[in-house]
Amino acid sequence: MSQGPFLLVVTRDGKSETHAFHQDVVTIGRSRECDLFLPDRLVSRLHCRVERQDGLFALVDAGAQNPAKLRGRPVLRAELKAGEAFAVGNYEIALQLPEVENASVDETKPGDHPRGAHDLVAFLQLARALNEEQDLARLLTQIVDAAIALCGAERGFLILGRDGEHSVEVARNFAQEEVLSPEFKISRTIANRVMASGVPELTTNAQEDDRFRDLQSVADLRLRSVLCIPIRIRGELGGVLYVDNRLQQQVFQEREKSLLLSLADHAGTAIHNARAVEQLRSKQLELQQALERVDQLNAALKGQLAEKTTELSQIREELSSQNLVRSKYEYKQIVGQGRAMRTVFALLDKYIEADDPVLVTGDSGTGKELVARAIHAHSKRAGRPFVSENCAALPEALLESELFGYVRGAFTGATTNKKGLLEAADGGVLFLDEVGDMPPDLQAKLLRVLQDGEVRPLGSRETVRVDVRLICATNKNLESMVREGGFREDLYYRLAVLPVRLPALRERREDVPLLVKRFLGDLQRETQNRVRMSPDALERIVAYAWPGNVRELHNEIRRAAILCDGIILESHLSQHVREGRSGPGAGLADDGLVPAERGTTLPDMVRELEIREIQKAFARAQANKSRAAELLGLSRFALQRKLDKYALDAEGRPTGAPPQDDETA
DSSP, X not given: OOOOOEEEEEEETTEEEEEEEOSSEEEEESSTTSSEEOOOXXXXXXXXXXXXXXXXXXXXXXXXXXXXXXXXXXXXXXXXXXXXXXXXXXXXXXXXXXXXXXXXXXXXXXXXSOOHHHHHHHHHHHHHHHHHOXXXXXXXXXXXXXXXXXXXXXXXXXXXXXXTEEEEEEEEETTSOBOSSGGGSXXXXXXXXXXXXXOOEEXXXXXXXXXXXXXXXXXXXXXXXXXXXXXXXXXXXEEEEEEEESSOSSOOOHHHHHHHHHHHHHHHHHHHHHHHHHHHHHHHHHHHHHHHHHHHHHHHHHHHHHHHHHHHHHHHHHHHGGGSOOOSSOOXXXXXXXXXXXXXXXXXXXXXXXXXXXXXXXXXXXXXXXXXXXXXXXXXXXXXXXXXXETTSSOHHHHHHHHHEEOTTSSTTOOSOEEOHHHHTTTSEEEEETGGGSOHHXXXXXXXXXXXOEEOOBTOSSOEEOOOEEEEEESSOHHHHHHHTSSOHHHHHHHTTEEEEOOOGGGOGGGHHHHHHHHHHHHHHHHSOOOEEOHHHHHHHHHSOOTXXXXXXXXXXXXXXXXXXXXXXXXXXXXXXXXXXXXXXXXXXXXXXXXXXXXXXHHHHHHHXXXXXXXXXXXXXXXXXXXXXXXXXXXHHHHHHHHHHTTBOTTSOBOSSOOOOTTTO
């Protein structure tokens, strides 16, 4: 008497197949006569057996040259427990017991049990589930699983197609596992007959059935019970539902045939509906993509319109400026056509031919070095050196040696003579940026050079005659510094012989579109990718105050160009630019707005200013707290209170701790 099925799970190269057996002795080997066929040269024709008696299993050797291994050791006979695996050649075989046993062959025979009511309830539940499933892939899997469950099959296959082109869409076994290489696991002849005729085929034992026993696939697959049902979709034959049991005969009878015929009718309708839903979703996706494409085209058209509008504005500006005095020189590297920049160009026209010092003032990021280079490029000194230095970037001792040079032995480490920048710029131009940060001692020495025209290197008793045109730049108010004693008055008047003030970007908003066009052109030459600006984004950029001036605008354009897909939209801009308020670390621009209109508060603005100035002082003082306090005009104790208040460390860097409030600071 059968004790129910048990499973042998065969694994090789990471792929597994599950085989179900009802008999009490299962032979395993390379011979096709074995119950479990293992085609491997390391496996003997009859290698071993799995025997079952009174619910207990044993692994028994059948005279193999290399016996099966259980728990790592070769065995002749050993108890095999559920869940344990043994090795046969390159295969690993595990014994498993199904949690819920499939209906036995006897149960599937008509007349043994009153199954009519049970079948009806099960079928109604199945029909409801098929009607509710709209995902085509899940639906096809449900159909195969349902067919296996309804008729107690070992495996099930769903083949779909038309006009001679068919493919196995789903292949599953009764354990709801995928059957590997399904094209070679079914009788194609039986499936093709049903596909061609539309008539179901049922055999209780294909090995003895005159219709099929001579088929090569029946012999190779050792097929016994086979049931193949046509599936009609909208009245046309669209595929077949194929189930089989290779181990037992008489599994499928007229009851199973009737159940699968009804299932096939419902499956055809469900497949049609799922395909329709899938097509609708595909069309919806295509429509959505088309709408997105239309939006992109609209944005591109807006960008092109903005470009044309900008070009027309430039033409009008050029036409309107024809009646004005044209610049004597071309300042190609300095972008600007508005009234403010034309005033600057008019001054430069006059300054270029002179040899007197020039003092360029203006906010940080307005392009002061560009002005210095333009003066040098158009002057009679164009063929001589242009040397630049940032006075705020070096400590006093190093800045002095850089400017004046030194001789060997002047100080520790001075092993050779070195020319200073003043001597290196002889005959040309020396540009000193951030001159307002020059220490007082160096101010006196620079004044002496301007008065005498001679430089004395450090450690030398001899002077060197130099012919240098000096151009200085600063973002500070030197006149206020002179009144407060922070800058030498005599040096100021020496440097400010020819002053020129560069307007902030917010003072020449008409030049913003030209700057944007220049930056986008530079990006295109750099990356070979064309990037355009949408009108909405350009409107936001023009409206923003740009406390960081041209440098901030340049960085914003580069960032947005990286984020966009060819067209810079308003969403690609920084949040503070979109909202028209100063961003983190931005200067407190005099843009005519009160704090609330900038999206901030006066205490927050003061806090940002103090933190920024403290960090700048520490950078200038090379993390020396006493020097930083001096630069800030505070006592060392007052500076420490500020550090505690804003949660900064001894070098002005954020510590990550919560800031103290005013009462505890």
